[in-house]
Amino acid sequence: MRPSPHVLDLFAVPEDTEPLPGGQGHSVRAGDLVLSPERDALIQDWLSPLLARLAVRLDVDPARHPRDLRIAVPVPARDGSWVVDGWAASRYEPGTVACQNLAVSIAAGHVLHAQLATSLLERPVRLPERNDRWALAERVAFGELPVPDADPAVVELVKRALAAADEEPSIGRDQLVHADLAGNVLLDANGAPVVIDFAPAWRPVLWADAVCVLDSVLWHGAAREVLDEWRYGPARAAMARAVVFRVLSDAPADVAAYAEVLGVRLPA
Numbered sequence: 001m002r003p004s005p006h007v008l009d010l011f012a013v014p015e016d017t018e019p020l021p022g023g024q025g026h027s028v029r030a031g032d033l034v035l036s037p038e039r040d041a042l043i044q045d046w047l048s049p050l051l052a053r054l055a056v057r058l059d060v061d062p063a064r065h066p067r068d069l070r071i072a073v074p075v076p077a078r079d080g081s082w083v084v085d086g087w088a089a090s091r092y093e094p095g096t097v098a099c100q101n102l103a104v105s106i107a108a109g110h111v112l113h114a115q116l117a118t119s120l121l122e123r124p125v126r127l128p129e130r131n132d133r134w135a136l137a138e139r140v141a142f143g144e145l146p147v148p149d150a151d152p153a154v155v156e157l158v159k160r161a162l163a164a165a166d167e168e169p170s171i172g173r174d175q176l177v178h179a180d181l182a183g184n185v186l187l188d189a190n191g192a193p194v195v196i197d198f199a200p201a202w203r204p205v206l207w208a209d210a211v212c213v214l215d216s217v218l219w220h221g222a223a224r225e226v227l228d229e230w231r232y233g234p235a236r237a238a239m240a241r242a243v244v245f246r247v248l249s250d251a252p253a254d255v256a257a258y259a260e261v262l263g264v265r266l267p268a
Contacts (some may be wrong), residue, residue: 001026001037007087010077011035027197032092033075036197039088041081042126047200048074048082054115066190069111071198093194096186102222105185106209108193109178113205116176123174123202137248138179138201141165141241153255153266154247160264161240161247168237172204179208179245182215206234210242218257227261 008015013030020027020034027036055071058064073091077084099105139145140158143166147158178184180199188194201208213230216222230239243262247253259266 001028003028003030003035003037003087004085007035007084010079010081010084011075011087011089012078013089029092033089034072034092034196035087035089037086039083039086040130040132041083042129043200044074044082044088046124046126047198048076048088050119051198054119058115067192069108069115070188070192070194071112072194072196090196093186093188093196095189096194098183099185099187099193100221102213102216102220102226104187104193105181105212105216108185108195109181109208109212110205112195113175113177113208120176124176127200127202133251134179134199134245134249137245138203140248141244142203148248150248151255153259154253156266157247157255157259157262157264158244161244161262164262165237165240165244168234171206171234171238171241174202174204177201177203177205177208179203179211180215181208181212182220204238206238207241210235210238211245214239214242214246214261218254218261231263 002017005015008030011030011033013033013035017028017030017035020029026038027034051071052074055073058069058071072093074082075089075091076082077089082088136145140147143162147155147162178195178198179201180197184195184197186194186196210230213222213226217224217227230236240262243258247255247258255266
């Protein structure tokens, strides 16, 4: 994927683009911006201004410590739009490296979510209109859609995970959360966490934490021992819903890996 000359012109960046690692592998650097494809204008039109205001507020806070949370600032195009032909832009953060410390990523998420809890009090009306595979999987994970027809092993795992999740009445109140923190926290030259590539969901913070832990253990090299904290009570319910979310949205899904996280033995 490469942005067209029209996209580059509206974001006022040079045509010499550079692929960036991470995410789905499609984002590119163009000048001082990161351009990411396949963005929904209906979502970015409310999300990007919210994140931009929060990012600036964090950056100019007079009480700010050099290692406090930062957010990669979304940047609009020259015509004021946040998405051009499916591409959205954010400020490039030079000198950053991927955060490899799960505890730091979780802590960054907690600070981010605390800020968002006071910035947005009601679910945005456009958020339920998403119909991508992640949004649909999320709704199944929270019992808002039936279990879809799929591979029998996937269906069995989903049903058993939902049964485990339903044993707990609540895992917390819904708010705006980043549903894909693992791999999307960088560290700048001062060691401050920089959150990128915000994946919006209106769900409990504990679930967002569970998704981050799950992804970090299975795909980013975190120690499996951290899963011990997610085997009982609300934490287990959150992890079960995280497993449903991922096993239904991954393409393809490693069903055995997700079953092992929950300690579920599937039929041969």
